[in-house]
Amino acid sequence: MHEDTNPVRRARGDQAELDVIDRKLLGLLARNAEQSYNELSQQVYLSAPAVHERVKRLKSRGVIRATVALLDGPKVGRALLAFVHLETSTWETTRRVLEMSAFPEIEEIHTVAGDTAMILKVRAENSAALESLLGKLHHLEGFKGVKTFIALGTYLERGPLPI
Incomplete structure (x- = not known):
């Protein structure tokens, strides 16, 4: 790959x-x-x-980066889908968040422009597991704040389609 x-x-x-x-x-x-x-x-x-x-x-050429199975979150024990908007004070803090990609709950990490520095797509077993992950984020040096949005349902989930 x-x-x-x-x-x-x-x-x-x-x-x-x-x-x-x-x-x-x-x-x-x-x-x-x-x-x-x-x-x-x-x-x-x-x-x-x-x-x-x-x-x-x-x-x-990297156009196809991987061939993967799209798993059903609830069926594999990760029923809670959340989008975590993370505000950091420094680029170094943002880099430390990238190191957290090893956590299985974190599916995607995006740096963004706007009110927050990053958006994380997280699938957790339940609210306690999400709270535990958020606690780890709170302990990062340079952490400023977080807004968490819990998805109630998913109607479309896919990667980019060619034009």
């Missing part, structure tokens, strides 16, 4: 050159990554080996 871990380079939005077939393949894979190369080939009118080469190229 190739993933660019440099947040500055990833944030620049270096767009890959994609033709119509690449975009169609990406859309098909985004909807169902379990399709075989033969199934994909029938939908884009190429041979299965040609589709395999295109997918391999898209992976090597």
Whole structure:
């Protein structure tokens, strides 16, 4: 798996050159990554080996960063979904939060412009587990504040689709 871990380079939005077939393949894979190369080939009118080469190229160029299973939070014991808006006083504090990515409750970390420095997508077992994680954030040097938004329901959850 190739993933660019440099947040500055990833944030620049270096767009890959994609033709119509690449975009169609990406859309098909985004909807169902379990399709075989033969199934994909029938939908884009190429041979299965040609589709395999295109997918391999898209992976090597970092367009496809990973193939993952999208798990159901409640069914795996993480029923509480929250978005944590974290305010920090220094960039160093923000970097320390990035080190917390090892915590399994934290699914995503985004630096943002606006009233907060970061937004964390968190899935916790319950409110006590969320409170424990928030306590760890409160102990960070440079921590200024937090706003937590608990999701009541999820109607759409997906990654970007190709244009």
